[in-house]
Amino acid sequence: MKTELIVILSQREIEKMRQAGRLAAKLLQHLEPMVKPGVSTLELNDEAERWTQAQGAKSAPLGYKGFPKSICTSVNEVICHGIPNAKQILKEGDIINIDVTPIVDGYHGDTSKTFIVGDAPPKVKKLVEVTQECLNLGIAEVKPGAKIGDIGAAIQEYAEAQGFSVVRDFVGHGISNIFHTAPDIPHYGTRGKGKRLRPGMVFTIEPMINEGTYEVEMLGDGWTAVTRDRQLSAQFEHTIVVTDDGVEILTLPDGE
Ligand code: MF3
Numbered sequence: 001m002k003t004e005l006i007v008i009l010s011q012r013e014i015e016k017m018r019q020a021g022r023l024a025a026k027l028l029q030h031l032e033p034m035v036k037p038g039v040s041t042l043e044l045n046d047e048a049e050r051w052t053q054a055q056g057a058k059s060a061p062l063g064y065k066g067f068p069k070s071i072c073t074s075v076n077e078v079i080c081h082g083i084p085n086a087k088q089i090l091k092e093g094d095i096i097n098i099d100v101t102p103i104v105d106g107y108h109g110d111t112s113k114t115f116i117v118g119d120a121p122p123k124v125k126k127l128v129e130v131t132q133e134c135l136n137l138g139i140a141e142v143k144p145g146a147k148i149g150d151i152g153a154a155i156q157e158y159a160e161a162q163g164f165s166v167v168r169d170f171v172g173h174g175i176s177n178i179f180h181t182a183p184d185i186p187h188y189g190t191r192g193k194g195k196r197l198r199p200g201m202v203f204t205i206e207p208m209i210n211e212g213t214y215e216v217e218m219l220g221d222g223w224t225a226v227t228r229d230r231q232l233s234a235q236f237e238h239t240i241v242v243t244d245d246g247v248e249i250l251t252l253p254d255g256e
């Protein structure tokens with residue numbers, strides 16, 4: 001259940017979100033060189049858990065609503081919430097989204113990237129590049145007075161113009177000392193619709209962009225969401241705060 005009210009964070013809380021966000025970005029940076037043919041998604045998970053603990057932080061996904069691992073690893077047709085597994089070995093040309101959420105001093109930093117394993121055909125590279133640009137375009141809409149619908153509209157317009165589709169069933173979310181809270185941030189929609197953005201709101205933008213249909217199928221493990229047509233899906237995610245004059249990305253490695 002989502003909390004109804006959209007919280008405005010204090011400067012002290014935003015500083016804690018910066019710490020958590022920076023650690024999340026550094027964790028992705030730490031894992032990136034491991035993304036090579038032959039590595040298992042469980043090895044990525046275990047290194048993420050080890051590193052997170054070594055930094056004195058906790059992995060929010062572990063045990064969250066029963067999720068069994070510390071990160072999500074979503075390969076190829078997996079849209080999101082893939083569960084790391086020893087038997088799942090990455091191979092040349094795969095794409096993998098790694099989604100991490102460390103908790104630092106009670107606050108969550110949530111970020112993900114899609115990596116190409118080795119090299120891949122141009123159409124795969126295009127999907128990944130377009131998805132990264134969708135995140136950038138969504139972030140560019142964020143400023144006080146803009147509407148939540150402006151974010152999704154910018155993402156949807158670009159993704160569909162490039163021949164791809166936008167997942168509806170999973171959305172960005174408010175985040176603070178709670179992992180998932182109000183508001184929902186759809187990655188599709190209409191300009192001028194939805195709640196108005198105000199300084200101090202903190203939320204994620206995390207578009208999932210598909211080659212084919214946007215329709216989702218859930219696997220029997222209750223977590224893994226795949227494309228109904230089993231074509232590829234990519235995702236990028238940042239946690240951001242609305243500032244007095246625009247936006248600050250909280251999940252950058254050096255907090256720039
Ligand atoms: N990090 C994911 C998100 O972006 C949520 C993962 S929940 C889990 O919201 F339980 F699957 F870990």
Ligand code: CO
Pocket residue numbers: 099100101110111112206237
């Ligand atoms: Co995430």
Ligand code: CO
Pocket residue numbers: 110172173204206237
């Ligand atoms: Co998220």
